[in-house]
Amino acid sequence: MLKDLTIKKKLFILSVxxxxxxxxxxxxxxxxxxxxxxxxxxxxxSYQAEADMLMLRRHEKDFLARNDLKYQVRFNEHLQLMLANLFELSDKLESTNADQYQLSQQIIDIINEYGTAFNELVELQQQIGLDHETGLNGSLRQSVHKVEEILEAESSDTLLKDMLTLRRNEKDFMLRLDAKYIDKFNTNIQHFRQDLNASFISSDRKTAIRQALANYEKDFLALTHGVANKGFSANEGKLGKMRGIIHRSEMTLTDLQTAIRVDIPQQVQRIQVFSGVLSLILSIVIVSFIVLLGRGINRSISALYETMIDANKSKDLTARATIDSDDEIGQMAQAYNDMTASFQKLINEVITSAHTVSSAAEELSIITGQTSQGVMNQQTSTEQVATAMNEMTATVQEVAKNAANAALTSQEADKETEHGKQVVSLSVSGIKELASMVKTNAAAISDLQIESDNIGTVLTVIQGIAEQTNLLALNAAIEAARAGESGRGFAVVADEVRTLAQKSQQSTEEIKTIIERLQSGANKCVEGMLQGQDMATESVSQAESAGHSLAIITERVMAIRDMNTHIATAAEEQSAVAEDVNRNISQIALIADENATSTSQTTETSQSLTELANDLQRLVNQFKV
Known part of the structure; x- marks a missing residue:
């Protein structure tokens, strides 16, 4: 499938x-x-839960030490924060580790139990009393004060001593939280009753004391019961229960932290292993594709390279690259095959042409040899004819020389006569031309005078137009002045037009003056030309008379010259013909020499051409077609 794709598409797939x-x-x-x-x-x-737990313990200790309800508020607030953190932690653990999720749920239950126990303890402490004036502490104090008031009123030292003993038992219990002081209190209160019965206090007062003492006893026992529920020590009562809850929470939280601490490196390791394995798989896939792609490209290039090297070594133009792919290398191989096919066809044509050239060169060499022999024979005959013509030319030149001397004398006389005639003719012609030019100039000046009159008429019209324009501009300025502010611009234009009209009128006056001077000069020229024309006409008549006399003399001299000329001409023609013949024969001899040289060069060239054709044939025979 890859071989049907171009390298560009293969690289694109690799990039993808x-x-x-x-x-x-x-x-x-x-x-x-x-x-x-x-x-x-x-x-x-998890560590935040531990910190929250320590903060709850701190609020608990603060409350137990100070009996202040603000620490209960702080405890409950921090309890809610801790529970929110634990719920969030539990939600995360639910999807990662079931055992840790169970531990987190146990911690949530224990913390809720801890919060309930603490609030029950606070409620019990409120019943006991947050200070000496509230709860059971306040009731006990009021009962004691009631008994003491009655006893102080009776001034019974024995009963007061017994009462102090009961108060000492009470204080010992509250300070030491020991149950033996309850027994002592019960024993001493019986002793107090015995002393009360034995006293001399009235029955009504005894009844009041017994009632107050009974209330005191009831409040003390209620207090001791409440303290017992709270716990005489940290391991008893609600304190002991809460301590057990705390210990369970700490142990469970420690177990959770340990499990998380052990599990995190394992999960990180699993993630790293998964990432490494997947990266390795992707790398193997990409490297395999690169190797496969490179191997295919290298195989095609190597095949094309070997084909080209073999074809170069063996000069075999029939060798073709066999690459079965549609990529750029396949296209390059096809281009190479097309090129070698073209070279093969070209070499075949060259071989055919070389054979043809070789045959033609051999034929040309034979023909050139024959031509060279004929040219040499022609050269010999031409030299003989040239010698005879040289002798005849010398004789003809002698005759022509004598005839030429006679003709030369006649020609000199004729030339002098002809020169005089020409001078007269030139004079007559010049005078005629002068008369004609004078006449023409006179006519032109007359025409110039007429045109000057026409220009004066046109200037009169232009002057009238300028005056009319000046009047119109003046009227426009007056109308603009009447228009006021709105016609100010038009007034400026009117002033400019009037100024231009005045300048046009002034220029027209100047042109009129110049034309008048021109007309005056033209009239004078016409008069001078007419006089010159009369004088030229008279000179023409005189020159024509002299020319007639010279014409008669020329006719006589020409008759003598013609006879001498005929003789000299005949001799010259004969001499010229002889010279032409001699010159042509010399040229023929020269051409014969050149032909001989050219024939020799042609022979050498045909031999070289034959050698080149043989070399070309030998070179192209190296190729296998």
Whole structure:
């Protein structure tokens, strides 16, 4: 399947695999960090529960030491915080470890039990009395004071002594919390009753004392009962019960902390093992794909390389790369096959052409040899004809020289006559041309005068237009002045127009003055031209008379010159023909020499061409086609 894909697509798939692996590893890392963070949170919350427990114990001790209800409030508030922390911890443990979850539930139950026990203890302490004026302590004090008031009123030393003994038993009990002082109190109160019966106090007073003493006894026994329920020591009563609850909570909390402390490294290790195994699997998959991809590419490149090396060594143009893939290397192999096919076709054509060139070179060499022999024969004949023509040319030149001298003398006379005629003709022509030019100039100046008059007429019209424009601008300025502020801009324009009209009128006056001067000068020129025309006409007549006389002389001289010219011309023509023949023969000889040289060069070239054709054929025969 991979061989049908291009390298670009293969690399894209590899990039997608690597990116997916990185995303998976990143997700695993996030999960690991989240899981470790959750475990650390669980560990922290377990230790936070221990700290909360110590804080509850502190509030408990503060209440037991000071009997202040504010410590109950603080205890309950911190109890709620601790329970919230434990519930959160329990929720996390429920999804991670069942045993730890059970321990957390036990701790929650124990803490709730601890809170209930503490609040019951506070309630019992309130019944006993938070101080000496409240609860059973307050009732006991009031009863004692009632008995003491009655006894002090009776002034009975024996009963007062007995009462002090009871108070000592009471204080000993409250200070030492020992049950033996209850027995002593019961014994001494019986002794007090005996002394009361034996006293001389009236019956009514005895009844009052007995009633007050009974209340005192009842309150003391109620107090001792309450203290007994609370606990004479930390291991008895509600104190003992609460102590047992605390010990159970501490043990359970310690077990939970130990379990969490042992479990966290194990879970972290499991996460690390899972991450490592998955990373290893992804790495193996990616490396395997890279190796497979690289092996396929390397195999194709090696096959193409070996094909090209073998073809280069053996000069075999029939060798073709056999790569069965649609990627870039397959396309490159196909391009190489197409190129070698083109080279094969080209070499075949070159071989055919080399054979053709070799055959043609051999034929050309034969023909060139024959041509060289003919050129050498032509060169010999041409040299003989040239010698004869040189002798004839010398004779003709001698005749032509004598005829030329006679013709030269006639020509000199004719030239002088002709020169005089030409001078007269030139004079006549010049005078005629001068007369014509004078006439033409006179006509042109007349036309110029007429045009000047026309320009004066146009200037008159322009001057009238300028005056009308000036009047219109003046009227516009007056209308603008009437318009006031709204016509100020139009007034400015009108002033500018009037100024331009005035300048146009001034310029027209200046042009009119110049044209008048031009017309005056033109009139003078016309008069001068007319006089020159008359003088030129008279000179033409005189020159024509002189030219007629020279024409007659020229006719006589020309007759003599023509006869000498015919003789000289015939001799010159004969000499020229002889020279042309001699020159042509010389050129023929020169061309024959050049042909001989060219034929020799052609022979050498044909031989070189034959050698080159043989070399080309030998070179192309190296290739296997």
């Amino acid at each position: 695999l690597v990116a997916s692996a990185l995303l998976i590893l990143f997700a695993i890392q996030l999960y690991s960090v989240k899981k470790v963070g959750q475990l650390e949170k669980i560990s922290f919350q």
